Every structure is written in C-alpha cells, then in structure tokens.
Amino acid sequence: MLILGGSASQPLAEKVAKELGQEPGHLEVKRFPDGEKYLRIYNEVKDQDVVAIQSLYRTPDENIFELLLLNDTLRDLGARSITAVAPYLAYARQDSRFFPGEAVSSASVARLLEYAGTTSFLTIDCHLHRLGDVAKVFKIPARNLTAMHELGKYAREHFKPRNPIVIGPDEEAEQWASVVAKELDTEHVAFRKVRVRKEGMTSSKVEVDAGDIEVKGRDVVFADDIVSTGGTIAEAAKACKKGGANRIFVVCTHPVLAEGALKRIKAAGVLKVIGTDTYPGPISKVTVAPVIAAALKS
Ligand code: R5P
Secondary structure (H helix, E strand, C coil): CEEEECCCCHHHHHHHHHHCCCCCCCEEEEECCCCCEEEEECCCCCCCEEEEECCCCCCHHHHHHHHHHHHHHHHHCCCCEEEEEECCCCCCCCCCCCCCCCCCHHHHHHHHHHHCCCCEEEEECCCCCCCCCHHHCCCCCEEEECCHHHHHHHHHHHHCCCCCEEEECCHHHHHHHHHHHHHHCCCEEECEEEEECCCCCCCCEEEEECCCCCCCCCCEEEEEEEECCCHHHHHHHHHHHHCCCCCEEEEEEEECCCCCHHHHHHHCCCCEEEEECCCCCCCEEECCHHHHHHHHHC
16 A cells, blocks of 8 residues: 655655555655646556545645645556545535535535545545535545544543543534543533524624533533634533533644634633644644554554
8 A cells, every 4th residue: 555645744644654564655746837736656556555645724725636636647647546535624514505506515525536536535523514424425435534532532641631521512523522531431411502604604603502511610621523713612611611610621633723713712711722633733732643544454
C-alpha cells in the first residue's frame, strides 16, 4: 500500500505511514506562475493500492481540487485501487436542499471524487445529520471513522475530570458523547438544540435546551464533531454554568474555529477546548493517524 499526502495533509500522511511501518510516497505540489497547480508523483503506482490523504479544511475548494487532480492522475497511471481519505469532509453539512435551488454540496463532492477514479473513501466524524451515514452519499465503499476514543483518552489523561458527566450539546452529538463517556468510565447525556436559519442567510442562531439535566458540582466534558463559530458550545456551557457545573472542558474532532470562536467559548466559562489534526490549528492536540491506519489495515 502506498500512502500519499496531499499538500494539506503531508504531516498526517507521514504519521499514518509511520503507524503502518512504512515511508510515505513522494508527491510534489507546486504552483505555476498563473496560480494553477502542478502535481507530480515520484513513486511507481501502476497496479499499486494507493491511499491519498487530503483533509478538506480551511481552503476546501483548493484542497478538493488537488485531491481530484491527484486521484485522476493515479487512475491515469494505472493504480489498482485509490482510497481517498478526507479526515475533514468539507461541504458535508449541506446534505439537503433546504431552500429551492440550493446545491446539495455533499452529494456533488461525492460524485466528483467518484468521477475522478476514487475506488473507496474514508472520513472521520462526518457531519451528515440528515443522511446519517456517509455510505449513503457515495456509490463506492465509504466509511465514517471516529476520533472520539482518542479524544476521550486525551480528556482522561490531561483534563483528569472529577465526577465527570459527558454532554453532547445537541441530539446528534449523543453518539460522540457516549464514546467519550466510555473512555472516562462515566455517564453521558445530550442537550437539545434549535438552529434557526432564515432564507438567504448562511449563518444561523442557536438555542440550547439543557432540560433538567443535573450538573451541579460536576466537571462537564462536552463532545462534539465540529466547533465552528462556537455558538453551540457557548450556549451549552452557559446552561451548565447556570446549573452550577464545576469545570467545563470541550473535545471535538474538527476544530474549525471560525473567527472569535475560542474567545466566545472561553467567555461562556469553558476552561479548555481541544481537537484533532483533521483540521490543524492551535488546539489540534490529538492525531487521528492511528484511527486512519487501523482502518487501512482492516
Ligand atoms: C452541528 O449540529 C454540529 O454537531 C456542531 O454542533 C456545529 O456544527 C457547531 O457549530 P457552531 O460552533 O458554529 O455552533
């Protein structure tokens, strides 16, 4: 198996290759003077099983295009199989046509990857709330892995929470809270969230209902897939503070952290927030390399 890292995920590809006891392949990515991308694969790929790792964070359109170019080149050069690994799958949240005429971007991205020769697909804690399973978006075999075990272990070792309760800030996050709770050997619950998005707007307002969940005197660990504007976690944290929670921590897979998110979260009473290297940044303390390597081995 040959592991190739796109320009957005070279450090992650190196870690995955190391987990598998091998060196990563050599992919060169440069720019022509007019801004177009130049790509060259230095390894022999004919009849090889190739894994192309490229997370679709921060500059999603650029990263997607490079992955399409890479996979199409691999097919052209005769690779036997091409597994695309997009640890952060951009555009997944637009998985329905909420208003007439909107693009269903998740389906379009899947089709583009298939047209480009991808033969199987892996992602991590993918946000497909309405469809649920990434396998429903792709025609090729597609799997959604989870980083929540690694995040739970990190919380156990570094936060050392006392009398913890793990909370999913909304109903969908219950699946992630349950995994983290197992790692912390405690219970989990989920809040209810209402997101109000008006036609013509791309952002939305969030309201969180904590119900009668008892957090008084306990350390709270929130588990979610994405922290973007931080609005969800901030509202959930405020509810916990009101309920007398002790320390509040957050673990998330994809720390998107749109402008002001960290400040918003801290102002709401959160002590620490960490994420993974699916979306590299200042709080990406946990690597998903072992998760990807284990899936590639299976
Ligand atoms: C959505 O429901 C997700 O699980 C996250 O809770 C959400 O994407 C976080 O977004 P934000 O940080 O902007 O509230």
